[in-house]
Amino acid sequence: MAWKDHVRRVEPYTPGEQPNKPSMVKLNTNECPYPPAPGVAKAAAEFDADCLRLYPDPNAGVLVRELAAYYQVDPDQVFVGVGSDDVLATAFLTFFNSDKPILFPDITYSFYSVWADVYRIPYQRPALDEQFRIRKEDYYQENGGVVFPNPNAPTGVLMPLSEVEDILRHNPDVVVIVDEAYIDFGGFSALELVDRYENLLVVQTFSKSRAMAGMRIGFAIGSAELIRAMQDVRFSINSYTMNQPALRIGVEAVRDAAYFKQTLTKITATREEAKRRLAELGFTFPDSKANFIFAAHRTVPAKEIFEALKKEDIYVRYFDAPRIDNYLRITVGTDAQMEKLYEVLGKILA
Amino acid sequence: MAWKDHVRRVEPYTPGEQPNKPSMVKLNTNECPYPPAPGVAKAAAEFDADCLRLYPDPNAGVLVRELAAYYQVDPDQVFVGVGSDDVLATAFLTFFNSDKPILFPDITYSFYSVWADVYRIPYQRPALDEQFRIRKEDYYQENGGVVFPNPNAPTGVLMPLSEVEDILRHNPDVVVIVDEAYIDFGGFSALELVDRYENLLVVQTFSKSRAMAGMRIGFAIGSAELIRAMQDVRFSINSYTMNQPALRIGVEAVRDAAYFKQTLTKITATREEAKRRLAELGFTFPDSKANFIFAAHRTVPAKEIFEALKKEDIYVRYFDAPRIDNYLRITVGTDAQMEKLYEVLGKILA
Numbered sequence: 210m211a212w213k214d215h216v217r218r219v220e221p222y223t224p225g226e227q228p229n230k231p232s233m234v235k236l237n238t239n240e241c242p243y244p245p246a247p248g249v250a251k252a253a254a255e256f257d258a259d260c261l262r263l264y265p266d267p268n269a270g271v272l273v274r275e276l277a278a279y280y281q282v283d284p285d286q287v288f289v290g291v292g293s294d295d296v297l298a299t300a301f302l303t304f305f306n307s308d309k310p311i312l313f314p315d316i317t318y319s320f321y322s323v324w325a326d327v328y329r330i331p332y333q334r335p336a337l338d339e340q341f342r343i344r345k346e347d348y349y350q351e352n353g354g355v356v357f358p359n360p361n362a363p364t365g366v367l368m369p370l371s372e373v374e375d376i377l378r379h380n381p382d383v384v385v386i387v388d389e390a391y392i393d394f395g396g397f398s399a400l401e402l403v404d405r406y407e408n409l410l411v412v413q414t415f416s417k418s419r420a421m422a423g424m425r426i427g428f429a430i431g432s433a434e435l436i437r438a439m440q441d442v443r444f445s446i447n448s449y450t451m452n453q454p455a456l457r458i459g460v461e462a463v464r465d466a467a468y469f470k471q472t473l474t475k476i477t478a479t480r481e482e483a484k485r486r487l488a489e490l491g492f493t494f495p496d497s498k499a500n501f502i503f504a505a506h507r508t509v510p511a512k513e514i515f516e517a518l519k520k521e522d523i524y525v526r527y528f529d530a531p532r533i534d535n536y537l538r539i540t541v542g543t544d545a546q547m548e549k550l551y552e553v554l555g556k557i558l559a
Numbered sequence: 560m561a562w563k564d565h566v567r568r569v570e571p572y573t574p575g576e577q578p579n580k581p582s583m584v585k586l587n588t589n590e591c592p593y594p595p596a597p598g599v600a601k602a603a604a605e606f607d608a609d610c611l612r613l614y615p616d617p618n619a620g621v622l623v624r625e626l627a628a629y630y631q632v633d634p635d636q637v638f639v640g641v642g643s644d645d646v647l648a649t650a651f652l653t654f655f656n657s658d659k660p661i662l663f664p665d666i667t668y669s670f671y672s673v674w675a676d677v678y679r680i681p682y683q684r685p686a687l688d689e690q691f692r693i694r695k696e697d698y699y700q701e702n703g704g705v706v707f708p709n710p711n712a713p714t715g716v717l718m719p720l721s722e723v724e725d726i727l728r729h730n731p732d733v734v735v736i737v738d739e740a741y742i743d744f745g746g747f748s749a750l751e752l753v754d755r756y757e758n759l760l761v762v763q764t765f766s767k768s769r770a771m772a773g774m775r776i777g778f779a780i781g782s783a784e785l786i787r788a789m790q791d792v793r794f795s796i797n798s799y800t801m802n803q804p805a806l807r808i809g810v811e812a813v814r815d816a817a818y819f820k821q822t823l824t825k826i827t828a829t830r831e832e833a834k835r836r837l838a839e840l841g842f843t844f845p846d847s848k849a850n851f852i853f854a855a856h857r858t859v860p861a862k863e864i865f866e867a868l869k870k871e872d873i874y875v876r877y878f879d880a881p882r883i884d885n886y887l888r889i890t891v892g893t894d895a896q897m898e899k900l901y902e903v904l905g906k907i908l909a
Contacts, residue, residue: 211732212758213784215657215703221791224617224798241612250608258600258808261773262591264766267574291641294797302677307565327652327795353565382561408562416614423611423803434563441571445677447644448574453773454804458608 222323228524234549236540237524239391239501241420243475243543246468248461249421253454261453267444269451275463276428280400285433288440291450293390293414293427297356298324300410300429303442304384305330307353314343316533318362318388337364337532341495341503345372349379358388360396363528363538365497370397377406384435386410391499393418393473394480400430407432417500418473419462426451426459476500480541486551487539490558494536501540503533509558511535517557523550572673578874584899586890587874589741589851591770593825593893596818598811599771603804611803617794619801625813626778630750635783638790641800643740643764643777647706648674650760650779653792654734655680657703664693666883668712668738687714687882691845691853695722699729708738710746713878713888715847720747727756734785736760741849743768743823744830750780757782767850768823769812776801776809826850830891836901837889840908844886851890853883859908861885867907873900 228235244250269289277284290296301324305311308331313321315334325332335347341364348355355376360367377385387399389411399411410431415421429439443450451459462469480497487494487504494504505511515527515537526538541547578585594600619639627634640646651674655661658681663671665684675682685697691714698705705726710717727735737749739761749761760781765771779789793800801809812819830847837844837854844854855861865877865887876888891897 210758212654212734215654215733216788217653217656217792218788219791219795222794222798224794227614227616235613238614240614243612244609245611249611253606253608254604256603256606258603259594261595261599261808262593262770263585264577264588264590264772265775266577291797291800291802294799298796303567304562304565306567323795327792383565384562408560420612422614422799425615425799425802438566441569442567442677444572444574445569445673446648447641448572449644449772449775450641452641452775452802452805454808455802458611458804 217327219327220323222320226524230522233522233524234542234546235524236542236546236550237526238422239417239499239540240422241417241472241476241500242541242546243420243472245420245462246465248465249458252458252461256454256457265449265451265453265456267448269456271460272426272451272456275460279463279466280430282403282430283433286403286430286436288429288436288443289451290427290443292416292425293388293412294320295425295450296412296427296429297386297388299439299443300384300386300412301325301330302328303439304410305354307383309351309353311354311356312348312350312352313356314361316341316361316364318358321356337361341366343368345375348376352380352383354383354385355380356386356388358390359399360391360497360499362391362499363501363526363533363536364495364503365391365499365501366495367396367498370399373399374402377402377409381408384408384410386412389413390417394500395477395498403431407434410435415459415462419469420472421459421462424455424459426455476541479544479547483539483541483547486547490551490554501538503536503538505536506558511537514554514557518553521553523553567677569677570673576874580872583872583874584892584896585874586892586896586900587876588772589767589849589890590772591767591822591826591850592891592896593770593822595770595812596815598815599808602808602811606804606807615799615801615803615806617798619806621810622776622801622806625810629813629816630780632753632780633783636753636780636786638779638786638793639801640777640793642766642775643738643762644670645775645800646762646777646779647736647738649789649793650734650736650762651675651680652678653789654760655704657733659701659703661704661706662698662700662702663706664711666691666711666714668708671706691716693718695725698726702730702733704733704735705730706736706738708740709749710741710744710847710849712741712849713851713876713883713886714845714853715741715849715851716845717746717848720749723749724752727752727759731758734758734760736762739763740767744850745827745848753781757784760785765809765812769819770822771809771812774805774809776805826891829894829897832894833889833891833897836897840901840904851888853886853888855886856908861887864904864907868903871903873903
């Protein structure tokens with residue numbers, strides 16, 4: 210049938226598996242091992258289901274204002290979306306319309322090339338160096354836009370803020386997106402540069418540090434002009450993306466700064482302990498500033514370890530891709546989950 | 560700055576106003592005047608906020624299976640999204656990639672031209688006839704795809720299913736989207752044609768008849784091949800669009816068929832009474848099979864009535880557009896809301 214000739218064909222992207230067994234240790238999708246702030250459960254319990262008959266605020270005002278207050282920017286500098294994937298996809302569609310290729314690392318968040326493909330955006334992927342670091346000079350060439358995560362995924366490697374600024378200084382004519390999904394776990398955010406670089410878009414998410422992967426909330430902060438352009442595109446696709454529960458309950462994840470910091474302290478402490486324990490077990494890894502560790506074993510192939518862990522209901526992430534096919538991305542769980550991991554790894558590697 | 564040269568410029572779409580005053584009569588955005596099914600409130604009260612730390616099921620399985628069972632199709636024939644706007648936008652992006660113009664009526668849901676613009680899809684808009692009916696023959700010409708609402712919006716006019724099928728018969732080579740946002744209020748759904756036309760996509764929503772505008776749930780039903788193509792595109796943009804509350808609470812709006820029918824009976828009875836009362840007040844309107852009436856007054860301009868109602872905290876919708884700028888779209892509310900409307904209209908028009 211001729212209609213098939215005009216279907217937008219894409220390389221079907223398969224999301225990571227989301228197993229759901231009571232006994233499992235789930236360290237495969239970088240979720241937070243601790244529940245959201247107590248205010249979240251309270252707001253959920255008090256949620257008035259009758260209000261669901263009404264459309265939500267298309268401007269997501271309550272959430273935008275809360276984020277603006279927390280990050281000390283104006284509300285018109287804040288964009289919220291259905292997870293940072295929605296925010297990033299909207300930014301790609303809005304800003305990457307040049308004939309020149311956009312630039313992002315060869316090893317990075319796998320969605321960048323998928324969005325580029327679906328929106329027909331040309332791209333080039335400069336290689337990370339041997340220590341999995343982004344080489345800032347690779348981003349000084351002419352391009353149609355720049356995007357990279359900081360810390361990078363799935364490596365966990367943090368770029369110093371001074372180097373982020375070097376990239377910005379060399380790219381005044383394109384939009385530069387810094388994807389900070391993992392910044393809260395020990396990095397320095399580029400948010401402080403937003404007022405000096407009107408072409409800088411910083412993207413963050415509630416899915417990791419704020420324990421809200423299930424609510425689908427991401428946000429971007431940048432100059433009012435960048436944000437307005439994204440809003441115009443969003444309103445041209447779906448005016449009401451954030452549902453009532455996301456607005457009313459999500460806002461509580463921002464309000465409780467003390468709980469937020471306490472969660473981050475626990476996760477980073479567990480991560481640092483994990484570095485010691487995994488090294489003892491014979492793993493090597495770049496130093497991670499994220500809530501995961503990207504580790505290769507000195508002698509046993511990653512895929513073998515991945516399969517053996519799965520048999521014991523321990524789920525980590527394995528990428529069958531060039532340069533990284535001997536690594537495992539291990540999310541930092543609770544101390545108890547990690548002890549279970551070390552114990553099983555000890556047996557597997559014995 | 561040069562980055563501005565490569566921003567995707569769109570005609571900024573402004574969503575309809577969503578006033579929120581306790582005393583107002585809100586008849587402007589076709590929401591359901593009754594709350595969602597009792598099971599919705601129960602599921603909301605029982606919602607476990609701790610599960611929010613985990614990603615939702617990217618396949619939205621629980622909701623897809625429930626809809627498949629209700630509409631007696633296979634689960635692989637069902638696509639769910641963040642309101643029918645998300646579903647329709649995804650369908651436009653997936654299926655409308657021809658150089659030939661897509662076709663939709665000149666007076667119709669205003670988002671069609673917005674999506675076409677943002678995705679750079681050429682389009683033509685055959686005019687409705689003098690009675691605001693879609694002329695099926697206009698859709699027999701060569702085209703890149705067809706989309707229309709049935710009943711049409713903002714007119715409320717229903718196309719007989721036999722004419723929908725005539726359009727399908729003349730368009731085997733393109734995807735035909737029937738947007739049934741308002742079908743439950745008295746129309747005959749094209750769902751029964753899905754098994755015979757693999758190029759037919761039927762789109763519906765929870766926002767009107769299921770009283771869930773605030774939860775943002777829409778869905779499409781079509782051949783497994785159509786749905787797979789949309790899934791591939793969706794997974795290439797955002798794998799996790801439906802949040803945990805939408806999945807766990809939304810499913811309850813489908814389960815309670817008795818409540819659903821009871822709500823529809825009440826709304827259609829109120830609509831039929833509204834036709835009598837509005838006619839008495841001097842309004843004319845095409846016969847509506849939706850949850851709104853598209854009415855012009857014999858002597859008083861629509862804009863004047865719109866402004867006068869607003870002063871009394873009664874909100875209806877006015878479109879400042881060719882051919883329809885003397886009409887008001889009045890959502891069917893509760894009987895009490897409608898009595899208030901008739902009373903105030905009586906004073907305004909006296």
